[in-house]
Amino acid sequence: MTMQILGSPASPFVRKTLVLLHEANITDVAFERVTASPLGGDDTINTANPLGKIPALVRNGGPTLYDSRVITRFLDHRAQAGFYPEARLWDTLTLEATADGIMEAAVGYIYEIRHRPEDMWFKPWLDGQWTKVTRSLDALESRWMSHLHGPLDMGQIAVACALGYLDFRHGDKPWRDGRDSLAAWYGKFSDRPSMQETDPAKS
Numbered sequence: 001m002t003m004q005i006l007g008s009p010a011s012p013f014v015r016k017t018l019v020l021l022h023e024a025n026i027t028d029v030a031f032e033r034v035t036a037s038p039l040g041g042d043d044t045i046n047t048a049n050p051l052g053k054i055p056a057l058v059r060n061g062g063p064t065l066y067d068s069r070v071i072t073r074f075l076d077h078r079a080q081a082g083f084y085p086e087a088r089l090w091d092t093l094t095l096e097a098t099a100d101g102i103m104e105a106a107v108g109y110i111y112e113i114r115h116r117p118e119d120m121w122f123k124p125w126l127d128g129q130w131t132k133v134t135r136s137l138d139a140l141e142s143r144w145m146s147h148l149h150g151p152l153d154m155g156q157i158a159v160a161c162a163l164g165y166l167d168f169r170h171g172d173k174p175w176r177d178g179r180d181s182l183a184a185w186y187g188k189f190s191d192r193p194s195m196q197e198t199d200p201a202k203s
């Protein structure tokens, strides 16, 4: 193997990179489990990425890459997979940024309730994060459905990973309610082998 992705299957950011490997038929990148945490991750990830965040892509022939968007862009370019199509580049990047923002808010929410004692939870902050999620889901439902139904690209993969994370960690919140088109799109997308094989609930 020439390269390794450091991560955890539970991370939606990591999942983006793993789904891309499947969809682009990239077979020379290994996966190594590491633990990342805002309270301090393990030495492997902290050495690879000074921010201590997953995923990181360790390369023999060059510096380690990090931030999922850098990694997916690099792997797509290397494999010439075409998941950042020139004709729809800015839309694709904006859609991926929207999905990543949903992940950031949804992951941050979980960090707050996992890492802080309950009597210190800051409810307005939690509500603010969840509002970012629901507003973005509404934008997907109202503005992005035709893009989501187009040829496969990284924006779609990122949205699917964000929605998968909501089911995985926020299953008590009915994100599908009032968003029939998005829910139907995700139902179909999540049947793809790349999504099935990276399902965090099965890892």
Ligand SMILES: N[C@@H](CCC(=O)N[C@@H](CS)C(=O)NCC(=O)O)C(=O)O
Pocket (backbone or CB within 6 Å): 010, 011, 012, 013, 036, 037, 038, 039, 040, 051, 052, 053, 054, 055, 066, 067, 068, 069, 100, 107
């Ligand atoms: N912008 C980063 C976000 C990555 C991220 O926040 N990953 C989480 C896991 S889901 C993490 O490593 N958290 C540890 C920390 O915040 O220190 C990316 O796209 O890769």
